[in-house]
Amino acid sequence: MPIRITGLNSGLDTESIISALVSSYSYKTNKYKKAQTKLSWKQEAWSTLNSKVYSFYNNVGKLKMSSAYNMRTASVSDSTKAKVSAASGATNGVQSLEVLEVAKSDYLTGGKISIKDASGAEDKTKTVSSASTLSELGYTGTGTIEVTNKETGKTTSISVAGDTKISDFVKSLSDAGVKASFDEKNGRLFVSSAKTGTENGFELKSKNADGDKALLALGLAMTSTVSDTGAKVNDDNNWSAASDAKIKLNGAEYTSSTNEFAVNGLSVTALAKTSGEISVTVATDSEGIYEQVKDLLSQYNSLINEMNKLYNADSAKGYEPLTDDEKDSMSDTEVEKWEAKVKDSLLRRDDSLESLISSMTTAMSKGYEVNGKTYYLTSFGISTLGYMNSAKNEQYAYHINGDADDSATSGKEDKLLAAIKEDPDSVAGFMQQLATGLYDSIDKKMKTSTLSSIFKVYNDKEMASEYSDYTTTIKKWEDKLSEQEDYYYKKFSAMETALAKLNSQTSSLSGLFGS
Numbered sequence: 412m413p414i415r416i417t418g419l420n421s422g423l424d425t426e427s428i429i430s431a432l433v434s435s436y437s438y439k440t441n442k443y444k445k446a447q448t449k450l451s452w453k454q455e456a457w458s459t460l461n462s463k464v465y466s467f468y469n470n471v472g473k474l475k476m477s478s479a480y481n482m483r484t485a486s487v488s489d490s491t492k493a494k495v496s497a498a499s500g501a502t503n504g505v506q507s508l509e510v511l512e513v514a515k516s517d518y519l520t521g522g523k524i525s526i527k528d529a530s531g532a533e534d535k536t537k538t539v540s541s542a543s544t545l546s547e548l549g550y551t552g553t554g555t556i557e558v559t560n561k562e563t564g565k566t567t568s569i570s571v572a573g574d575t576k577i578s579d580f581v582k583s584l585s586d587a588g589v590k591a592s593f594d595e596k597n598g599r600l601f602v603s604s605a606k607t608g609t610e611n612g613f614e615l616k617s618k619n620a621d622g623d624k625a626l627l628a629l630g631l632a633m634t635s636t637v638s639d640t641g642a643k644v645n646d647d648n649n650w651s652a653a654s655d656a657k658i659k660l661n662g663a664e665y666t667s668s669t670n671e672f673a674v675n676g677l678s679v680t681a682l683a684k685t686s687g688e689i690s691v692t693v694a695t696d697s698e699g700i701y702e703q704v705k706d707l708l709s710q711y712n713s714l715i716n717e718m719n720k721l722y723n724a725d726s727a728k729g730y731e732p733l734t735d736d737e738k739d740s741m742s743d744t745e746v747e748k749w750e751a752k753v754k755d756s757l758l759r760r761d762d763s764l765e766s767l768i769s770s771m772t773t774a775m776s777k778g779y780e781v782n783g784k785t786y787y788l789t790s791f792g793i794s795t796l797g798y799m800n801s802a803k804n805e806q807y808a809y810h811i812n813g814d815a816d817d818s819a820t821s822g823k824e825d826k827l828l829a830a831i832k833e834d835p836d837s838v839a840g841f842m843q844q845l846a847t848g849l850y851d852s853i854d855k856k857m858k859t860s861t862l863s864s865i866f867k868v869y870n871d872k873e874m875a876s877e878y879s880d881y882t883t884t885i886k887k888w889e890d891k892l893s894e895q896e897d898y899y900y901k902k903f904s905a906m907e908t909a910l911a912k913l914n915s916q917t918s919s920l921s922g923l924f925g926s
Contacts, residue, residue, distance in 0.1 A: 425900075425903045428899075428903075432895070432899055436888060436891050436892040436895050437892060439888045439891075440885060440888040440889055440892055441734050443881055443884050443885045443888060444732075444734070444885055445731045445732045445734070446881060447878060447881035447882070447885065448732040449731065449732050449753065449757070450874060450877060450878055450881065451878065452732070452753070452754050452757055453757045453758070453874070454871070454874050454875075454878070456721075456754065456757045456758055457758070457869040457871070457874075458871075460717070460718070460721065460758070460764075460868075460869075461866075461867055461868055461869060463714055463717070464714065464767070464853065464868050465857075465866055467710055467711070467714050467853075468850065468853045468854070468857070470707075470710060471707070471846050471849050471850045471853070472846075472850050474703070474707060474842065474843070474846035475843055475846045475847045475850055476843070477839060477843060478499045479703060479842075479843075479846075480700050480703060480835070480838070480839035480842060480843070481499035481500075481839065482499065482695065482696035482699040482700050482703070483497035483498065483499060483501045483503070483676070483693055483694065483695065483696055484497060484693070484694055484695075484696040484698075484699065485497040485501070485677065485691055485692065485693050485694075486691070486692050487508070487689060487690070487691055487692075488689045488690040488691075488692075489685070489689045491682060491683060492510050492681075492682055492683050492684075492685045492689055493508060493510055493658075493679055493680060493681055493682055493685075493689070493691075494679070494680040494682065495508075495677055495678065495679050495680075495691050496677070496678045497676055497677055497678075497693045497696075498676045498677075498678070499676070500675070500676035501675065501676030501677050501693050502675070502676070502693060503693050503694055503695060504692075504693060505690050505691070505692050505693075506660065506661050506677075506690070506691045506692075506693065507659075507660070507661055507662070507688045507689075507690060507691075508658060508659070508660050508679070508685075508688065508689050508690070508691050509658060509659040509660075509685050509687065509688050509689070510656075510657075510658050510681045510682070510683065510684050510685045511657040511658060511659060511664070511684065512654055512655065512656055512657040512681075512684065513654075513656050513670055513681050513682070513683060513684065514607035514608055514653075514654060514655055514656035514667065514668060514669050514670045514681070515607055515651065515652075515653055515654045516603045516604040516605070516606060516607045516608075516611070516612070516653050517603060517604040517612035517613050517650075517651070517652060517653040518601075518602075518603040518604075518650070518651040518653075519600075519601070519602040519603065519615065519631065519649060519650055519651075520599060520601055520649045520650075520651075521599045521600035521601065521602070521629060521630035521631050521649065522599070522630035522631075522649065523597065523598045523599055523630060524539055524548055524598050524599070524600075524628070524629060524630040525539055525548075525598060526538070526539050526543065526547050526548065527547070527548060527549035531549050538595075539577075539595070539598050540577070540595050541576070541577050541578040541581070541593050541595060542576055542577070542578060543576065543577050544573060544574050544575060544576050544577075545571060545572070545573055545574075545575045545576075545577075545580075545625060545628055545629070546573035546574065548628040548629070549628055550571075550573060550624055550625055550628035551573055552572070552573070552621035552624055552625070553570070553571070553572045553621055554570075554571050554572075554617065554618070554619055554620070554621030554622035554623070554624060554625045555568050555569065555570055555571070555617070555618040555619055555621075555622050556568070556569045556571060556615065556616070556617055556618065556622045556625060556626060557569070557614075557615075557616045557617075557618050557622075558584060558587040558588075558589060558613060558614070558615055559613060559614040559616075560587060560588040560589065560604075560605075560613055561604070561609075561610060561611060561612045561613060561614070562588070562604075562605070562606060562610065562611040563588060565587075565588070567583075567586070567587035567588075568618065569583045569584070569587070571621075571622070571625040577593050577600075577629075578593070580629065581593055581600070584602060588605060588613075589602055589603065589604055589605060589613045590602070590603045590604070590605055591603075598630075599630060600629055600630055600631060602615065602631070604653060606668065606669070607653065607654075607655075607656070607668060607669055607670065608653060608654075608655050608656075608667075608668025608669065609652075609653050609654060609655055609668070610668055611653065611668055612652070612653040615631065617632075655667060655668055656668075656669065656670045656672070656681045658672055658679060658681055660672075660674055660677070660679070660691075670682070677691070677693070679691075695831075695832075695835050697828065697831045697832045697835065698828075700831050700835060700838065700839070701827060701828050701831055703842075704793075704811075704827065704838075704842060705811060705814065707842075707846070708793070708809045708811065711771075711775070711808075711809065711849075712805075712808040712809060715768065715771060715772070715807045715808060716804055716805050716807070716808055718764060718767065718768050719768065719804040719805070719806070719807060720804040721757075721758040721759070721761075721764060722758060722759065722760065722761065722764050722765060722768060723759070723804055724755050724756045724757075724758065724759040725755070725756060725759075726756060726759065727752050727753050727755070727756035727759075730749060730752050730753045730756075731753065732750070732753060733746060733749060733750070763856075763868065763869045763870060764869075766856070767853075767856050767868050768807070770852040770853070770855065770856060771849060771852055771853065772807050773852065774845070774848040774849045774851070774852040775788065775807075775809070775845070775849065776788075777845075777848060779841055779844035779845060779848065780844075781837050781840035781841050781844070782837065782840070784837075786837070786841045788809060788845070790826075790830075790841075791826050791827040791830050791838065791841075792811060792812035792813065792823065792824065792825065792826030792827050793809050793810070793811050793812070793827060794809065794810065794812075795807060795808060795809055795810070796808070796810060796819060800819075811825070811827055812824055812825060812826055812827070813825025813826070813827070813828065853868070856868040860872075
């Protein structure tokens with residue numbers, strides 16, 4: 412905006428006069444700016460709510476499937492021998508289980524090693540550590556040790572010399588795909604395969620005579636045959652061979668490289684060998700189904716309460732977004748409260764919101780037929796508290812009778828849990844249909860149209876178009892305002908110029924008469 416210096420000759424407050432003259436144009440410009448700001452806030456409010464509706468919509472979609480309620484629980488007669496969990500496909504009843512073998516990894520416990528003196532005897536004044544070199548262990552030479560990872564089939568050659576540190580050797584073993592560590596307190600190396608099972612083991616061999624000596628110095632060669640080139644380190648005193656896990660379930664034997672088994676809906680973890688059969692009991696997970704229903708209602712209540720609060724918000728009549736000049740005349744706290752008042756009321760009595768609330772509440776209150784019998788949520792002791800007894804904006808929220816976490820209904824008979832235990836299929840069938848009805852009610856609102864995009868429950872396209880129209884209108888009125896300001900400034904500028912000439916002439920005449 413150009414800097415204008417006016418009123419020097421006339422003494423008039425030209426800026427105030429022009430501001431008053433163009434006030435109608437300023438009013439129009441600010442009016443549309445406020446409307447656009449309010450619309451952008453409304454778009455944000457709807458976008459935030461739509462994200463919550465869409466998330467709920469997806470969660471409800473999962474509950475349309477029978478598997479969502481086909482829950483099973485499993486218990487074992489001896490939990491020290493095995494852990495068992497049951498998926499929806501597991502069969503209710505008692506089954507027999509034997510753990511014949513648990514899976515193990517190849518495990519090599521090295522012999523105790525120590526620092527050697529010049530004679531090759533143990534130097535008891537020094538303590539071996541990860542930083543100790545092979546020469547300090549009495550090794551001289553340049554050897555090669557091979558590590559074969561059975562899982563990958565890859566053989567890695569490790570070069571060792573007198574200046575090789577124990578920590579270097581441990582790292583080389585780890586890089587080769589096996590687990591390795593050095594216990595400084597006990598002076599031993601420990602090497603094991605990364606995974607359990609015979610197919611995932613490892614082999615540690617020397618490739619030459621110096622390699623044999625290196626293994627001996629490291630405590631990884633414990634027999635008299637270690638000097639034989641290529642001999643496998645497999646002394647029974649320090650070598651524990653890998654094994655597969657084996658179980659027998661209902662008489663059939665299963666083998667796994669890990670201790671995990673998946674058989675006919677059961678997930679079995681072998682912990683220890685059994686001396687005979689133990690029992691696995693599979694039953695309907697009544698508590699799990701109960702929590703599934705409870706969680707659905709909790710999500711629904713949270714969403715419907717929020718929508719109801721937005722729809723029934725207090726009126727913000729007389730409150731509009733503030734202009735920069737209006738903000739300058741207020742404190743930050745006052746501005747914050749003012750804008751909060753406007754934003755809180757943006758979806759008050761909104762038609763799209765009312766329609767969505769109506770669709771969802773209708774789906775929840777409907778009856779659904781299962782095996783020739785019509786059930787309602789009330790059939791299972793689930794109902795709202797009614798307008799008179801519910802908290803503000805919570806009249807559509809559902810409560811489960813007997814729910815220990817709900818102070819409003821905890822003292823009532825728990826019909827839902829009783830129904831699940833007595834007839835879980837009917838409860839599951841009803842909940843499936845309820846979820847389907849609720850899902851469909853939201854799905855219809857999320858259909859694309861000329862006014863809204865797919866998966867939007869509000870007219871986002873219409874709002875975007877309206878926002879664009881405001882931008883055009885605001886630009887038009889800003890241009891008009893600028894034109895009018897320029898027009899009046901030119902007029903007043905001409906007046907100031909004329910007055911300046913008049914003043915100059917007057918001064919000249921005064922000078923003549925004065926002389």
